[in-house]
Amino acid sequence: MRNRGLDSTDGRILRLLVENARASFRDLGEAVGLSAQAVTQRMRRMEASGVVRGYTVLLDPELEGTPWHAVVHVNTAIDVDAPTMEEGFASIPAVVEVLDLAGTIDYEVRVKGRTQAELYEAVQLIRLLPGVTSIETRIIMRRVLKR
Template sequence: MDQIDAKIAAILRNDARISYKEIAERIHLSANAVAERMRRMETAGVILGYHARLDPHALDLSLQAVIDVKMLPGVTAQAFEATLQTIPGVVEAVLMTGSFDYMVRVACANQEALVRLTENLRARGGVQDTNTRIMLRSLQIAAPLI
């Protein structure tokens, strides 16, 4: 990946729906050259997909929280991650160092939904302890790299 590819990637991080022509105008290439570079980045696995950022409030998911999860000894990360993928409301999970194994970000309609989600998580097995923190505000500093 060269500097031109990096510029294309930076533009796509902020707006995945931008046209080849608009990218080309910004970086002074032809639209065909941009399209070919993007195809190469897709084939190489640099570009994994194109996604929409959704407003959680518009989806009635205005309560967001982080659940720190400590797993029971012997539970594998793969098994726990497979379980998380079946629980509606789980947005992201990060394997961590420290006293908790995972930081799980969730989005719910209200506190009752958060309680149900947490109970569901604990009922699936493999969870020794949780600590839930409600997010008061979320600030995105830059477009996500991943």
């Protein structure tokens, strides 16, 4: 973390926030031996430098209205134009995340939809993108852990 200008106390604060993003600066300060004001200053510095890029709420997918989630592993032709492929993924509304991978799979694409039919349509759109040579889709049954 030192290459980002962070010290071990910053690291401890960040780990505590990952565990509980709603922790107060006072509680964080008590846990790391600092005042709430010192934690506030550190957090402002980490936000300004881009180490902390935002805060979010994770909703239950059923409350969110998109209970169907899948992971699609995509392989592409060796000469595929990556920016064009990635624009293709971005053009599909049900695509919520795309990871460029090293290894035997080129991309992992996360899709979600309100119905199984929406998920099916998204997978078909991915299959039709120029340069896609094969896909393998897995429906996500339940989330076991997310940190």
